[in-house]
Amino acid sequence: MAPRTERKLAAILAADVVGYSRLVGYDEAGTIARLKALRERFIEPTVAEYRGRVVKLMGDGALVEFASAVDAVECAVAIQKGVAEREGAFAEDQRIAFRIGINVGDIIVEDGDILGDGVNIAARLEGLAEPGGICIARNVYDQVKAKLDRAFEPMGAHRVKNIAEPVTAYRVDPGPGRAVRSRSAPWPQRRWPAAAALLALLLALGGGAAWYDWWWPAAAPDATSAQGKPATAEDKPALPLPHKPSIVVLPFSNLSGDASQEYFADAVTEDIITGLAQFRDLFVISGNSSFTYKGKAVDLKQVGRELGVRFALEGSVRRSKNRLRVTTQLIDAMTDEHMWAETYDREFTAANFFEVQDTITRQVVAELGGIYGKLYASAADRARRKNTDSLEAYDLYVLATHLAQTNYTEEAGRKIGQYYRMAIEKDPNFALAYMGLGWLEMRGYWEGYSPNPKESLQRALKYGQKAVSLDESQAKIHELLGDVYSYMGQLDRGVAEHAKARALSPNDAGIKCESAEFLAFAGQVDEAITLVTEAMRLDPFHPDWFFWNAGIIYYTARQYGAAIDAIERGREPDADTLLYLAASYAQLGRLSEARATVKRVLALDPNATVAKWGAQQPYKNPADLEHYKDGLRKAGLPEGRLTN
Secondary structure, eight states: OOOOOEEEEEEEEEEEETTHHHHHHHOHHHHHHHHHHHIIIIIHHHHHHTTEEEEEEETTEEEEEESOHHHHHHHHHHHHHHHHHHHTTSOGGGOOOEEEEEEEEEEEEETTEEESHHHHHHHHHHHHSOTTOEEEEHHHHHHHTTTSOEEEEEEEEEOOTTOSSOEEEEEEEEEETOOOOOOOOOSSOOOOSOOGGGOOOOOSOOOOOTTTTTTOOSSSOOSBOTTSOBOOGGGSOOOOOOSSOEEEEOOOEEOSSOGGGHHHHHHHHHHHHHHHHTOTTSEEOOHHHHGGGTTOOOOHHHHHHHHTOSEEEEEEEEEOSSEEEEEEEEEETTTTEEEEEEEEEEEOOHHHHHHHHHHHHHHHHHHHHHHHSSSGGGHHHHHOOOOOSOHHHHHHHHHHHHHHHHSOOHHHHHHHHHHHHHHHHHOTTOHHHHHHHHHHHHHHHHHTOOSOHHHHHHHHHHHHHHHHHHOTTOHHHHHHHHHHHHHTTOHHHHHHHHHHHHHHOTTOHHHHHHHHHHHHHTTOHHHHHHHHHHHHHHOTTOOTHHHHHHHHHHHHTTOHHHHHHHHHHSSSOOHHHHHHHHHHHHHTTOHHHHHHHHHHHHHHOTTOOHHHHHTTOOOSSHHHHHHHHHHHHHHTOOOOOOOO
């Protein structure tokens, strides 16, 4: 008789070094020696202190077993704090940092190793954690929330590789009793006017539903399997390739030896994406999705499958006071064949910097044009961008935009505005800096920071008009004006500006998704559905507001089931989006769910009424506005009356 398989319930901790291949490439001997010392002198003793067992070490990762979920979480916090302290003397881009995932599950014990879904989920949660962060499963949260004096931030449900059901995750704040700050949305961010208390997290990936499953990746990209082996391209279902040359520009590495220059390398990447996105005959993945691979050792075949693209552009930036060195290589992601590589070594001036960016764009287009025979002719004219002759102005603009994208708060908004104004002082004709001020005013309008929303709209209009007078070729300027005009009640003019933005940058997923919502308000729901679908394909790892816009569009199209599916994919929707969810339930006769959703709205906005929220929807057709109000009434929202 065969021996019975040994099973037990355990808390499993999976840890992995962030950007290990990059660290080894920078200093192989030093990185390996430091990692070994960390393990032997700190991590293994800490695991023992919290009664854990190191099951195995996997190159740059580890798998640890605990009998207690509390011990596992406290051990993870101790490790992250201790590693951060010990690595603090190194430059930021050279520090060893871990991602940690924790799950409680039934495991199989075999020759000292542990196997099964309990282990696999822990590994997938590790991939969802931020550098230096800890991500735990719902079952861990349930066991520790009342026992630990820590803050836990919900991350929503995630579909993860090789696991049938979505996994609900929580982020652990390592400090006792501190509130966890929400991660900010991409810049610019779409929001309706609301109190600051209604702020919602926009960057977490949602769950799944049938209308989107044909292109939705199984999980956010990671570099290793649950057993610590390199992931293969076959691990995830491939997205279908578009019927045009398709490319992802992966985040360029910062080789300047100065972590404070990370934003500059990111800006080079974003500018190249922007340049390529102008070509209608290309399919260019959004920077939002490409930057999910930042700092990770990736298998390009896997990236190609996850994003549904044929080509990948990689590169690095080394910036010093007087020199700029940019290296690039274009790779066929299907075959891993290097198609073209180039190094640009220039004196660091504004003219040389922008010339390098434009040359890279033209050469990529030329290479793809050589394959497909139709792109290169227009490359020289279309790749050229107007920026500024002042490197100081450009640096300030990039720094402000980076801060807006990564750490936006009301207080940070004042610093962002200062940087944009300083950029304008350096170059009074810098259109993008005026545009940045316009989006900053819109951010205050959307999120309730502005003491006078109408004045914020007027200032945003002034900055947008100034920017477009200086450079009418920038798509994001027209998107800004499209938003402003629409919120000012000039919907037709707003839709026209959004159309200009799409024409200038047909591969910009954010512009497509933003445009789609306003087209729905204008009554053009079929085109709106097409645009939001295209936006999601261009940005497979898109933020939640794509789902929210889709829900609004589907409700307006009277497709209530699709609206519910879309909105429920995102997490932490705001009051505006929840009202569309409640109305969709109500129109389908699901009144108990509709009323429960209205209760969620009233918890966020105690003064919510049909009159108040109806006045904020810029529907062109009175019948569409009445259809929205009808859904709210059926859902049980108080009627109220509009007051000045």
